[in-house]
Amino acid sequence: MSSIRSLAFGVLGLLLATTASATTLIVVEPGNRNAEQPAIPGASKNRTAALKTTFERKYNKVMGLLERDRRLISGIKRTAKKFDIDPIHMIGAIVGEHTYNVDAYDRAQTYYVKAISYLKTSIDFEYDGEDISDFIERPQFEPCKELTGSRETWSCREKVWETKFRGKTVDGKRFPNDRFSAVFFQPFYAGQTFGLGQLNPLTALMMTDRVSEVTGAQKLSHKDGKGVYKAIMDPDETLPYIAATLATAIDDYREIAGFDISRNPGLTATLYNTGGSAERARRLARRNRQASRTVWPEENYYGWMINENEAELRALLED
Template sequence: MQDHARWHDSDTFTPHHVREPPHRLETEALRKLVPVLALITALIASGAPARAEIRVMPEGNRNAEQPSVPGASVRRTKAGKSTFDAKYEKVRQLLATDSKLMGKIKSTARAYGIDPIHMVGAIVGEHTYNVDAYDRLQSYYVKAAAYAGDSFRFAYEGESVADFVDRPQFSVCADKKGSYALWSCRESVWDKTFRGETVGGTSFPNNRFSAVFFQPFYAGQTFGLGQINPLTALMMTDTVARVSGYERLDENSAAEVYKAIMDPDQSLAYMAAVIRHSIDVYRSVADIDISNNPGITATLYNIGNPDQRAAALAAKNRSGTVEWPEENYYGWLVNEKLPELKALL
């Protein structure tokens, strides 16, 4: 941001042919205008672009019909002898009958400055398409406790992630400030340099950084009420520590990371932080306010990488035409069921 120019009486110009001094009020008005005019002149001279108008995302779905659900989700649901309708109803019932859980959702949403419907949408989407909901909130606490004593670490082929990110290829991330910038940078280095490549005699899978290093049980595993993956938790730990006061997470303490994302209270905080980040980055990068469309925030919660997606959308919209983000199958359900979900609040 440019500094405002500092002006003094000597910066103003008084023509010699003016014989009578101006009225005191006129002089005062002129003095108030001078800094404003100076700032405008400076901005024009510097060629600074005007801030683009923030466009408010329309409510509802862009697609008339639900986009196709991935085969893995279909197979998982069939294997559990269930249906998407049954799973939706089960999680809706959990939210409808557990006032303690709804109270936590509302208070967490307030802390992060978001509408609680975004959190409800993400929970419904995860438990409809990815996992089954437990019948009671207490079951999530019990499940979290089961992980507390486990001894495991984040590693690939015997190399811990802490040692891995100490490789020279990651030196470009050394000056990154904050957990989100740091781990996003490291994920980018993985994608560009290691993913699907052989480096230093080690062959690395053509898979996501989070799947290779941060899921010691099986790839694709997410946890808890918010179905957070460990890499996402490490990215958001600074925000959650600042807003909610939880301890910062460390990649060397895998058990603590799992404990955090399995615990319902902390899981809700991480969920809210993720959603808040998506809303902020679409506003600042793509000049689009998505805060009125829970189907879009749910979609981003499901597919991740909001920074890259916002940048890609911004690039498309530079031509002058306006394209809106589109919901996927998961976000589509949230918007379709929005009246029912809002009634829970």
């Protein structure tokens, strides 16, 4: 029991403790630290080639969508205000996702239509006949039961998956060597994300407490797959989850690593793209404790593009 309790409090401490290496908060100003764009992964290039398009065309397409849909821009600005972040961070995440990962639809209304088509089917979170509700009752997840917050709890479960199940045979059952979200939370096809923010269901489940606290929305449950998918596919419902994810990344870098990245949309876009903002902040904090001079957070290829085009993206927010 003592080892279980230690693991539980260890996970909680890693996620919540303010372990900034610097005594003074370091403000990261706008702009890129890299003079040239970091290399774009082959997977992103292959997806774009398969669509018979280019990154530039995809960028122009999502920009056109945002320029035409003033209702959507108003929704982004209202949501960002609720979460106390600059709306440029939400614009950056949406533009980045539709430039490097998927192609945008011509109008926001199509996202509603797409959501309705998926929600007509049954959506269950399971793997090989084992429902996620039963899976997380396995004894390996006992440490997570001492946690209460949605982000802490699901992060703990994800950690247990990575260490105890991923690519392993447990109780005679072989589990895939793949991410927790891909195995249990993507019933349509592997690697899927949906909607304006291209969020996956596990991220939405992690963010549900924060979204509920800020907006009053009903909390999501892993037992209600349709409810989770509606939250990530419906343009009206997904905006708070985009904002919560970005606000959480900003908080992680402030509280864990001692950096204020709230003025740099390229960095928040990078973290939105990569995920794992808490672990990345911890790694940065460790590097700075060991370094003789400050190691700054850096944008990846996705965030670099957002910073490079910040003026054009901000123009979308003008009345």
